[in-house]
Amino acid sequence: MQYLDQVTINDDKSVATVGPGSKWINVYKTLDQYGVSVVGGRGPTVGAGGFMLGAGGYFHWTGKYGMAADNVKDFEIVLANGTITNANAENNTDLFWALKGGGPNFGIVTKMDLYTIPIRNIWYQFGTYDSNQAPALIEAYAKWQNDGASDTRGTVGFVIGLETTFVGLFWSEPAEKPEPFAPFYNITQIEPAGTPTNSTLMELTNQLAFIGSEGSARHDYRAATAKVDVELYNDVYEFWKPKAQAVHNATGANVTFVFQPVPKSVAAASEEKGGNPMGITAEDQMWWSTTLDWTDAADDDTVRGLSIETTDKWEELGKARGSYLPHLFMNDASRDQNPLASYGEENLQKLKDIAAKYDPTQLFQEVQNSGFLLSKA
Numbered sequence: 001m002q003y004l005d006q007v008t009i010n011d012d013k014s015v016a017t018v019g020p021g022s023k024w025i026n027v028y029k030t031l032d033q034y035g036v037s038v039v040g041g042r043g044p045t046v047g048a049g050g051f052m053l054g055a056g057g058y059f060h061w062t063g064k065y066g067m068a069a070d071n072v073k074d075f076e077i078v079l080a081n082g083t084i085t086n087a088n089a090e091n092n093t094d095l096f097w098a099l100k101g102g103g104p105n106f107g108i109v110t111k112m113d114l115y116t117i118p119i120r121n122i123w124y125q126f127g128t129y130d131s132n133q134a135p136a137l138i139e140a141y142a143k144w145q146n147d148g149a150s151d152t153r154g155t156v157g158f159v160i161g162l163e164t165t166f167v168g169l170f171w172s173e174p175a176e177k178p179e180p181f182a183p184f185y186n187i188t189q190i191e192p193a194g195t196p197t198n199s200t201l202m203e204l205t206n207q208l209a210f211i212g213s214e215g216s217a218r219h220d221y222r223a224a225t226a227k228v229d230v231e232l233y234n235d236v237y238e239f240w241k242p243k244a245q246a247v248h249n250a251t252g253a254n255v256t257f258v259f260q261p262v263p264k265s266v267a268a269a270s271e272e273k274g275g276n277p278m279g280i281t282a283e284d285q286m287w288w289s290t291t292l293d294w295t296d297a298a299d300d301d302t303v304r305g306l307s308i309e310t311t312d313k314w315e316e317l318g319k320a321r322g323s324y325l326p327h328l329f330m331n332d333a334s335r336d337q338n339p340l341a342s343y344g345e346e347n348l349q350k351l352k353d354i355a356a357k358y359d360p361t362q363l364f365q366e367v368q369n370s371g372f373l374l375s376k377a
């Protein structure tokens, strides 16, 4: 338990030990001085524990290294009977696999050893665009997904809001103007235009403090997945936009339409590192999400209704177009979604068997009121 929010590194800088309560910005700050980082979170204040049990991911070069949880060397965990044990590639290998995306179903993780990656100095550029540029940006984004995302040195953050749209171009090494991002360079930004910046991952993460909603009274995410399909992206965006504006006008809620790329290399990278329960297919994907932030509980149904209708439309249109994928990313899923079931029947059964083995009294199914529990999957 001493590791609650601590971060240390071993002598040869290959492994960082991180407490589950550590915020990602503190992890990057500690590792920055050693010239390395880990595959972790974007939001500086997000905690490492829950993030990792949901597999964790995105732009910390997931395309190259796999999900964050694929880069765990060892979990220290307290089981339901009070035993402190370790799960890694040699010991409790079934539990190790289950913890890489299986959620809060197996025990309390008290410490994680993470393989470091040799990334510190990076290039990035932020751009803010008028919301009427969203269709042009969606097209640029899909073009980058099809042509540019196979260069796993780069990734793109893309968040459409009601008034402005944000695009972050992120490159995992120093650069001038990475060529894979070409589809974005000629789209006019709101002045002052974002400055291409050579800096560090730690600085970038500091700048991303605007992600999320610390301080907002009520918050929700929601997840949906599809293959790369620019028409689907556009159709769902056009469906969402007037409804989102109406919900904003009625409740004051801040709502976004978020694109998160998962290149096909993620599946191979995960497999190479021992696999995880998520059952990700080896194809370029979009893990769509939305953030909803509002203040009044009386508006819960109105605000959440927007994202529910949007993911229903995503599923309907995606199925009709053959681009829908059932996978739901736990870290972006809403409380009524069922990410564990989306991993596929076989993986779900395996997770249940592992939970029964390590928690025979099913303590963690019974004492937890919330979270994505296998008993409810």
Ligand SMILES: Cc1cc2nc3c(=O)[nH]c(=O)nc-3n(C[C@H](O)[C@H](O)[C@H](O)COP(=O)(O)OP(=O)(O)OC[C@H]3O[C@@H](n4cnc5c(N)ncnc54)[C@H](O)[C@@H]3O)c2cc1C
Binding pocket: 020, 040, 041, 042, 043, 046, 047, 048, 049, 050, 051, 052, 053, 054, 055, 056, 057, 058, 059, 103, 104, 107, 108, 109, 110, 211, 212, 213, 331, 332, 370, 371, 372
């Ligand atoms: C601003 C912001 C940015 C985000 N950015 C990203 C991102 O870039 N990538 C991404 O993948 N996700 C991202 N997320 C989602 C985030 O990963 C999830 O919200 C995650 O659950 C956060 O973990 P936590 O420990 O802080 O949360 P909690 O709500 O405390 O925990 C989530 C679940 O995990 C369980 N849990 C937590 N710690 C432990 C432990 N030590 N042992 C056993 N069970 C535990 C809890 O019981 C709960 O069920 C972001 C979220 C926010 C708010």
